[in-house]
Amino acid sequence: MGKINTFLTRTRGRNGPDIMDWLTYGYLFLGVALMFGPVLWLLASSFKTEAELNSFPPRLLPYKQEMITVTGYDDPLPLYTVTEGEHAGRTVAQVKRIGLSAKVVDPENPTETFKIKTSEREAVERVALATENYTELFEKFDFLRYFWNSTFITLTATIIMLIFNSMAAFALSKYEFRGRTLVLALVIGVLMVPQTVVLVPLFMIAKELYLIDTLWGVILPGAATPTGVFLLRQYMLTIPDEILDAARMDKASEWKIYWRIILPLSAPAIAVLAILAIMWRWNDFLWPLIALSRNENYTLQLALNSFQGELDTEWSNLLAMTILTLTPIALVFAFLQKYIATGIASTGGK
Amino acid sequence: MLGLLTSIMRVFEIPMAFLQRILGIKHLAWVFLAPNLILFFLFAFLPVFLNVVYALTGGDQILLRDRAFVGADNFAVLASCDNYLDPNTCQKDLFWRAVHNTGWFIVLQVGFMIGFSLLTALVLNRDIRARGFFRSVFFFPVLLSPVVVALIWKWILQRHGLMNAGLDAIGLEPVLWMLEREWTFFWSVFLSIWAHMGFYTLILLAGLQAIPRDVYEAALMDAATPFRTFYRITLPLLMPTMLVVMVLALIKGVQTFDEVYAFSGGGPGSATTLLIQYVYETGFAGAPRLFGLASAASIMLALVLVVLTGLQLWATRKNADG
Known part of the structure; x- marks a missing residue:
C-alpha cells in the first residue's frame, strides 16, 4: 500500500503531493469506479442464479444453495440449517414445501422425516458460479x-x-x-x-x-x-x-x-x-x-x-x-x- | 482477412487492365469511383429526394405508385398546434412531446457532457501517473453497444438493483427509477453522457496537448494564479476545439435513439420519447404505417442537421487554420 502511495504521489520537481494532486487522483479513482464498476457488476451478476438475482439486498459474490442426494429420493434436495425450535442446529434436506412449513429429511438418516417452519431455517450456501446462465x-x-x-x-x-x-x-x-x-x-x-x-x-x-x-x-x-x-x-x-x-x-x-x-x-x-x-x-x-x-x-x-x-x-x-x-x-x-x-x-x- | 483481400484484388486484375486499355488512364478514375458512388446514390442521394416525395404523399403504402399526392398536408398536421409550448394542445401531441424531450435532452446532455469532458481532459492533462490507463478507463464505454449500455444501467436501476441497495444501506426508501417520468429522463441523459463522454474527452485532451508549453511557462514567470491561467490561456486557446466538440455533440444528440429506446422504450408514457423514436414508431412500428408523417418529421430533423453539419465543417476548418 505504501509503495502504491509513493508511486501515485510522486511528482516531478516538487516535494510531496499538494491539494490539487489529491483532488486529481480522487477524481480519477471516482472515474474508474463509475466507468468500470457498472460493467464489473454486470459481469459478477451474470454468474448468479436467478434466485440469487432476485434477493435483496444483492450480495457481491455469487452464491448457490447446496444440494444433496438422499437415498430414497430421485432428485437432489436443497440443504437447510434449522435455526430455531426443537431441531435447532441440525442440517436437513427439504423434501417439499407446504405453505409456511416444510417437510424435511435428515440426510444421515433418510427414513426420518419431520416438519419445520420455513421461518426457522436458513439455506446452506457456498460460493459457486452459475455457469448454466x-x-x-x-x-x-x-x-x-x-x-x-x-x-x-x-x-x-x-x-x-x-x-x-x-x-x-x-x-x-x-x-x-x-x-x-x-x-x-x-x-x-x-x-x-x-x-x-x-x-x-x-x-x-x-x-x-x-x-x-x-x-x-x-x-x-x-x-x-x-x-x-x-x-x-x-x-x-x-x-x-x-x-x-x-x-x-x-x-x-x-x-x-x-x-x-x-x-x-x-x-x-x-x-x-x-x-x-x-x-x-x-x-x-x-x-x-x-x-x-x-x-x-x-x-x-x-x-x-x-x-x-x-x-x-x-x-x-x-x-x-x-x-x-x-x-x-x-x-x-x-x-x-x-x-x-x-x-x-x-x-x-x- | 488479408489473404481474402489479396485474392479479391487479384481477380479484378484482368478486367481492370482491359478497362484501362479502352478508357485510358484519364477516365479510369470513374471506374475506381463507381462502386462507392453507386452506393452513395442508392442509399444517400436518392433517399433525400424520395424523402420529400414521401412527405408530400399520404396513405400507408410504401410503394410510391400506391401513394396519393397530398401537398403539404403532412407538414400542416405536424405543425398544427395551439400552443407550441404545450404538446397537449397539438394535433400530433406525441410529435411535439418528442420535440420537447429532444430539446431538453440535448440541452442537458450536451451541456453536462461537455462540462465533464472538459474537467476530465484537464485532469488527464495534469502531470499524472498511468495516464494511458486512466484515459482508456474514461474512453472504453464509447465502444459498448447502445443496447449493452442500456442493459447495464437497467440492471443497476431495477427494483432490486444496486442503486436501491445503496439507498437502503444509507436508510433511504427505494425508488422505482423506471416508473417515474423525471427519474427515467434523468437516467436517460445520464447513461447517454456515461456512454459518450470518453470520445469528447479524447478530442479535448488532444486540444489541450496542442497548447504550447511555453505559454504556461510565461504565465508561471508572471506569477499568474492557476484560475487566471485557465481563464486567460487554456480556455481561449481551447475554444476552437470546444466549438468542434460542441457542434459534434449537438449533431449526435438530436439523433439519439438507440440507448434511450433500449433503456426505457420511450416511457414511462412518453417521458423519454425522442424525435427519432417518433419517426421509427410512426413509420415502422405502429399500424397504420404513416410513412408520409414519418418523412415529414425526418425532413424537419434533417434541416436542423444540415445547419449543424455546416457549422461543423466551418468549425473544423477554423480549428485547422487557427
Whole structure:
C-alpha cells in the first residue's frame, strides 16, 4: 500500500503531493469506479442464479444453495440449517414445501422425516458460479445464430467498405480529372444525410431491391461511408506521386498500382478504418431494427433488445447474453486500443 | 482477412487492365469511383429526394405508385398546434412531446457532457501517473453497444438493483427509477453522457496537448494564479476545439435513439420519447404505417442537421487554420 502511495504521489520537481494532486487522483479513482464498476457488476451478476438475482439486498459474490442426494429420493434436495425450535442446529434436506412449513429429511438418516417452519431455517450456501446462465443460451436460445448473423454482417460490411472506400479515395487523391471537386462536394453532402433522417425512403429502396429481411439489407446501405473516403484520401495524399510514376514506367497497370503499392502504403489508415467499421457494424441498431423482421435474421443487438422485452426472459440469461455481446468488442479494445483512440480522434466519430 | 483481400484484388486484375486499355488512364478514375458512388446514390442521394416525395404523399403504402399526392398536408398536421409550448394542445401531441424531450435532452446532455469532458481532459492533462490507463478507463464505454449500455444501467436501476441497495444501506426508501417520468429522463441523459463522454474527452485532451508549453511557462514567470491561467490561456486557446466538440455533440444528440429506446422504450408514457423514436414508431412500428408523417418529421430533423453539419465543417476548418 505504501509503495502504491509513493508511486501515485510522486511528482516531478516538487516535494510531496499538494491539494490539487489529491483532488486529481480522487477524481480519477471516482472515474474508474463509475466507468468500470457498472460493467464489473454486470459481469459478477451474470454468474448468479436467478434466485440469487432476485434477493435483496444483492450480495457481491455469487452464491448457490447446496444440494444433496438422499437415498430414497430421485432428485437432489436443497440443504437447510434449522435455526430455531426443537431441531435447532441440525442440517436437513427439504423434501417439499407446504405453505409456511416444510417437510424435511435428515440426510444421515433418510427414513426420518419431520416438519419445520420455513421461518426457522436458513439455506446452506457456498460460493459457486452459475455457469448454466451461459450454457442455457446455447440450449434454450438460438444464440449461435444471432452471433453468426452479427459476425457475418460485421465482417462482410467491413471488407466491402474497405475496398470501395479505398478505391474512391485512390481516385480522388491520385488522379486529376474533370468533376473531382464535384465528387468531393458530393461526399461532403453524404456526410450531411445520416441514415437516421432518410429511414422511410431507405426502407422502400431496400424493399424494391429485395433486401428487406436479409442480412445483405443491413450490409449494403452502410457499406460506403463518406468518413472512410475522407480518412483514406487524406492519408493517400501524403504518398508521393513519384512512386506511381516509377511504377508506370515499369508498365504496372493502374489496378496493380492501387492494390500492390497504394493499399499497402496506406495500411495504418486502413487499420484505423477497419477497427471503426467493425465497431460501427457490431453495435449497429436502428437500421437493423427496421430492416430485419424475422427472428432468425436478428443480430445480437436486436436479439438482446427483444429478449429484454419478453416477459418470460430471466435476468440470469439476459445478463449472460449481454456479457457475451460486449466481449468481442472488449477484446478488440484490449488489443488495439492505441489505434482506436487515434482513429476516433482523427475522424470525429462517425 | 488479408489473404481474402489479396485474392479479391487479384481477380479484378484482368478486367481492370482491359478497362484501362479502352478508357485510358484519364477516365479510369470513374471506374475506381463507381462502386462507392453507386452506393452513395442508392442509399444517400436518392433517399433525400424520395424523402420529400414521401412527405408530400399520404396513405400507408410504401410503394410510391400506391401513394396519393397530398401537398403539404403532412407538414400542416405536424405543425398544427395551439400552443407550441404545450404538446397537449397539438394535433400530433406525441410529435411535439418528442420535440420537447429532444430539446431538453440535448440541452442537458450536451451541456453536462461537455462540462465533464472538459474537467476530465484537464485532469488527464495534469502531470499524472498511468495516464494511458486512466484515459482508456474514461474512453472504453464509447465502444459498448447502445443496447449493452442500456442493459447495464437497467440492471443497476431495477427494483432490486444496486442503486436501491445503496439507498437502503444509507436508510433511504427505494425508488422505482423506471416508473417515474423525471427519474427515467434523468437516467436517460445520464447513461447517454456515461456512454459518450470518453470520445469528447479524447478530442479535448488532444486540444489541450496542442497548447504550447511555453505559454504556461510565461504565465508561471508572471506569477499568474492557476484560475487566471485557465481563464486567460487554456480556455481561449481551447475554444476552437470546444466549438468542434460542441457542434459534434449537438449533431449526435438530436439523433439519439438507440440507448434511450433500449433503456426505457420511450416511457414511462412518453417521458423519454425522442424525435427519432417518433419517426421509427410512426413509420415502422405502429399500424397504420404513416410513412408520409414519418418523412415529414425526418425532413424537419434533417434541416436542423444540415445547419449543424455546416457549422461543423466551418468549425473544423477554423480549428485547422487557427
